[in-house]
Amino acid sequence: MSSHGDGQLQMTNLTVGVLALQGAFAEHIKLLRQAADELRLQSNDTLQHNTHPHASPHTDGVPKDADADADILIHKPYSTSTDFFNHSFDCIEVRNASELARCDALILPGGESTSISLIAERCGLLEPLRDFVKVARKPVWGTCAGLILLAESANKSKSSGQELIGGLDVRVQRNYFGRQVESFEADLDLPFLESGPFHSVFIRAPVVEKVLTPTSSVPSASSDDTVLAPPRQATRAQVEILGRLPGRAKTIKDKTVHAEDLGEDGDIVAVRQGNVFGIAFHPELTGDSRIHGWWLREVLKAKTAQREIGDTDSPKSLVTGS
Amino acid sequence: MSLNSSTAYPDRPSAFRSQSNRALNDSNDSSPPSITKSNASMASSDPQSTFAVKAGLAQMLKGGVIMDVINVEQARIAEEAGACAVMALERVPADIRAQGGVARMSDPSMIQDIMRAVTIPVMAKARIGHFVECQILQAIGVDYIDESEVLTPADPTNHVDKHQYNTPFVCGCRNLGEALRRISEGAAMIRTKGEAGTGDVVEAVRHMQTVNAEIARASSASDADLRAMARELECDLTLLRETAKLKRLPVVNFAAGGIATPADAALMMQMGCDGVFVGSGIFKSGDAAKRAKAIVQATTHYNDPKVLAEVSIGLGEAMVGINCSSMHETEKMAKRGCRGSDCRQHLLPIAQIDHIFM
Numbered sequence: 037m038s039s040h041g042d043g044q045l046q047m048t049n050l051t052v053g054v055l056a057l058q059g060a061f062a063e064h065i066k067l068l069r070q071a072a073d074e075l076r077l078q079s080n081d082t083l084q085h086n087t088h089p090h091a092s093p094h095t096d097g098v099p100k101d102a103d104a105d106a107d108i109l110i111h112k113p114y115s116t117s118t119d120f121f122n123h124s125f126d127c128i129e130v131r132n133a134s135e136l137a138r139c140d141a142l143i144l145p146g147g148e149s150t151s152i153s154l155i156a157e158r159c160g161l162l163e164p165l166r167d168f169v170k171v172a173r174k175p176v177w178g179t180c181a182g183l184i185l186l187a188e189s190a191n192k193s194k195s196s197g198q199e200l201i202g203g204l205d206v207r208v209q210r211n212y213f214g215r216q217v218e219s220f221e222a223d224l225d226l227p228f229l230e231s232g233p234f235h236s237v238f239i240r241a242p243v244v245e246k247v248l249t250p251t252s253s254v255p256s257a258s259s260d261d262t263v264l265a266p267p268r269q270a271t272r273a274q275v276e277i278l279g280r281l282p283g284r285a286k287t288i289k290d291k292t293v294h295a296e297d298l299g300e301d302g303d304i305v306a307v308r309q310g311n312v313f314g315i316a317f318h319p320e321l322t323g324d325s326r327i328h329g330w331w332l333r334e335v336l337k338a339k340t341a342q343r344e345i346g347d348t349d350s351p352k353s354l355v356t357g358s
Numbered sequence: 359m360s361l362n363s364s365t366a367y368p369d370r371p372s373a374f375r376s377q378s379n380r381a382l383n384d385s386n387d388s389s390p391p392s393i394t395k396s397n398a399s400m401a402s403s404d405p406q407s408t409f410a411v412k413a414g415l416a417q418m419l420k421g422g423v424i425m426d427v428i429n430v431e432q433a434r435i436a437e438e439a440g441a442c443a444v445m446a447l448e449r450v451p452a453d454i455r456a457q458g459g460v461a462r463m464s465d466p467s468m469i470q471d472i473m474r475a476v477t478i479p480v481m482a483k484a485r486i487g488h489f490v491e492c493q494i495l496q497a498i499g500v501d502y503i504d505e506s507e508v509l510t511p512a513d514p515t516n517h518v519d520k521h522q523y524n525t526p527f528v529c530g531c532r533n534l535g536e537a538l539r540r541i542s543e544g545a546a547m548i549r550t551k552g553e554a555g556t557g558d559v560v561e562a563v564r565h566m567q568t569v570n571a572e573i574a575r576a577s578s579a580s581d582a583d584l585r586a587m588a589r590e591l592e593c594d595l596t597l598l599r600e601t602a603k604l605k606r607l608p609v610v611n612f613a614a615g616g617i618a619t620p621a622d623a624a625l626m627m628q629m630g631c632d633g634v635f636v637g638s639g640i641f642k643s644g645d646a647a648k649r650a651k652a653i654v655q656a657t658t659h660y661n662d663p664k665v666l667a668e669v670s671i672g673l674g675e676a677m678v679g680i681n682c683s684s685m686h687e688t689e690k691m692a693k694r695g696c697r698g699s700d701c702r703q704h705l706l707p708i709a710q711i712d713h714i715f716m
Contacts, residue, residue, distance in 0.1 A: 056421070056658075057421070057658050058420070058421040058422045058440075058442055058657075058658060059418055059419075059420060059421060059422070059442075060417045060418055060420060061420075061421070062420070063417060131658060131659060131662070146417075146418050147418050147419075147420070147421070147422070147442065148418065148419070148422060148442040148443070148478050148479075150437060150440070150477060150478060151422055151440045151441065151442045151478070151654070154438070154439070154440035154654070155440050155654060155655065155658050158440075158651070158655060159655070159658075159659070159665075180418070181418070192477065193477065194437055194476060194477045194478075195434065195475070195476075196434075196438065210477060211477065214499075215473075215479075215499050215500075215501055216415050216479060216501035216502065216525065216526065217406070217496065217499060217501075217524045217525055218406070219406065219411045219414070219415065220406045220411060221408055221410060221411060237410055237411060237414050239411065239414045239415050239418055240415065240418075240479065240501070318414060318418075321410060321414050321417060322410075
C-alpha cells in the first residue's frame with residue numbers, strides 16, 4: 037500500500053482506447069473524460085494543499101462470507117494514491133490494429149458480444165486484441181458484452197459458437213437474468229469504491245458463473261453452447277471477486293424469493309485478474325464516473341510501475357496490483 | 359398457437375399488466391380496477407421497467423445493424439453476419455407493398471421460434487395504436503416492440519401509451535416534433551421512417567435532415583423561441599429544451615426505411631444516426647449473407663472510405679426497389695400515424711432521461 041513518488045514524474049501521455057466496433061462506446065468516452073478531469077482537479081488540490089486526497093480505504097464493504105470456491109481471492113483494498121497531474125490524457129475510439137497499438141489501456145464497452153467479436157474477426161482485430169490483453173498484459177476493462185469477450189469461457193453462446201478474446205479465467209453465462217423485460221437497476225456495494233453504493237444498470241446482463249483455475253489446463257467445452265478463448269501466456273495472477281449482486285437485488289426480480297433465503301452471497305458481477313477487469317453491468321449508462329476514476333488510477337499505477345521496472349523487463353511481471 | 363415457451367418469460371404477474379389505453383387514460387387518478395399488481399409497471403419505482411433500462415438496451419444496439427427476418431434461417435444468417443438485433447416479421451415491407459392487404463402483427467409462434475434460434479435481441483412490430491398486439495408481444499417476451507407505420511395502422515388518432523409496458527418501444531419519425539411526441543408517449547428509441555420496402559434511401563435522408571435542421575434551430579434558440587417552437591412542432595417543451603441542450607435527440611436514433619447498400623448505411627451514420635435498420639434490403643438481394651456482412655462492416659467503419667470500398671465490392675444484385683419520386687403520395691407508408699394535435703401527450707419526467715446522453 038505504499039505510494040509511488042508520482043510527484044516527480046515527467047509529463048507523460050496516457051492514451052486510453054475504447055473499442056468502437058459496436059455498442060455504447062461514446063458513453064464510455066464521455067465518462068472517461070469526465071473522470072480524468074476530476075482526477076486532474078484532485079491532483080491539483082493535492083499539490084496545492086499537500087494533503088493526501090483520499091481517505092484510507094475502508095474494509096467494511098468487503099464480503100467475508102466466503103463459502104465461495106477456495107481458490108478465489110477475496111478483494112483487498114488498494115492504495116488509490118496516484119497522481120494524475122503530470123499526465124496528459126487522451127481518449128480514442130479503436131476500430132483497427134493501428135489505433136489499438138497507440139493505446140496504453142483499453143475498454144471493451146457494452147453492446148452485443150456476438151456482433152463485436154464477428155466485426156473484430158473480420159477487421160483482423162481479434163489476434164491483436166488477444167496479444168494486447170494476454171501477452172502485452174496492458175490494462176483492459178470490459179463491461180457486459182466486454183466481460184463476455186474477456187472471459188476464457190462463455191456459455192449460452194449462439195448456435196455456431198463465438199470467438200472470445202479471453203484474459204479472465206472465468207466462465208460467464210450470457211443473458212443470465214433473461215431477456216430485456218428482465219433487465220433491471222440495482223445498487224451495488226463495491227468495496228474498491230469509497231462514498232457509498234454504486235447505482236448500476238443491468239441490461240440482458242451476464243454473470244460470472246464460475247472461477248476457473250488459472251492454469252494451462254483449460255477445461256474442454258463441457259456442452260455444445262459453451263465456447264472457449266484460445267490460450268496464450270498463462271498468468272500467475274488470481275481471479276479476485278470485486279462485486280456481487282446481493283440477494284436483495286435478486287428478490288426485486290423474483291418476488292417469490294426472500295432476501296433472507298438467499299443470504300448476501302449473490303451472483304458475481306465484478307472480477308479482476310491482474311491487468312483484466314470485468315463487470316456485468318453498465319456504469320457508462322449512469323453518469324457516475326467513480327468506477328472510471330478508480331480504473332484510470334489503476335491504469336496509471338500499472339504504467340508507473342512499468343516505467344520504474346524499465347522496458348527491459350518482461351511486462352508480465354506487472355500483472356498484479358496487490 | 360402455443361404461448362407457453364419455457365424460456366421466453368418467467369411467471370411474473372403480468373404480461374397483461376397494461377390495460378386498455380383509454381381505461382387508464384380516463385381514470386388516471388383513481389386506482390385502476392381489479393388487476394392485481396397492475397400498477398407496478400406504471401410506477402417508476404419498479405426497477406425493471408425504468409426508462410433507463412429501456413433506453414439502455416437501445417444504447418447497447420448503437421453502431422449496429424438491425425435486420426428484418428421472416429424465419430429462423432434468415433435470423434441465423436443475420437446473427438452470423440453480426441446483426442446486433444433482428445426484427446421478426448411475417449412479410450418484409452417490400453412484400454407488404456407488393457401484396458397489399460392488411461398487414462398485422464406476426465404469428466407469435468414464428469417470433470418465438472426466432473427468439474429460440476438466436477442469442478441477440480429480437481424485436482417485433484405492432485400496428486400503430488394497437489395496444490393489444492403490444493400486450494401480446496410483451497407477453498411472449500420480445501426485447502423491443504416497433505410500433506410501426508409499415509403495418510396497417512389500427513387507431514386513426516392515437517399511438518399506444520408506451521409508458522404502460524415493461525418492454526421498450528421504438529417508433530418512427532419524419533421530423534423532430536414527431537420524434538419528441540413519440541418519446542413523450544414512452545418510446546425509448548427512435549428511428550427515421552424513411553420509405554420502407556422501396557430500397558430508395560431518399561426519404562430516410564430527408565427525415566434525418568429535417569430532424570438535424572430542427573435540432574440545430576432549437577440549439578440556437580432563446581427560451582422564448584423554444585416555447586414558440588414547441589407550439590409549432592406540437593411537442594413537449596421540456597423535451598425540446600433537453601434536445602436543444604444535448605444537440606441531439608434525447609434517446610438513441612437509428613436510420614430506417616430504404617437502406618439497401620453498405621454505402622446507404624454509412625451515409626446515414628455520417629448524417630448522425632446511431633445505427634441502422636435494414637428491412638427488405640438484405641433478404642431481397644442476390645447474396646443476402648454477403649450483403650448483410652458488408653452492411654455491418656460499413657456501419658462500424660462508416661467514416662473510412664477505404665473499408666467502405668472494400669465491402670462494397672462484388673455484392674451481387676441489390677434489391678430492385680421502387681423510386682420514391684415516382685410513388686403516389688397515398689402509397690407512402692411514412693404518412694401513416696397520427697398528427698401531433700391528435701395525440702395525447704404524456705409527460706415524461708425529465709429526470710428519467712437527462713442522464714442518458716448526459
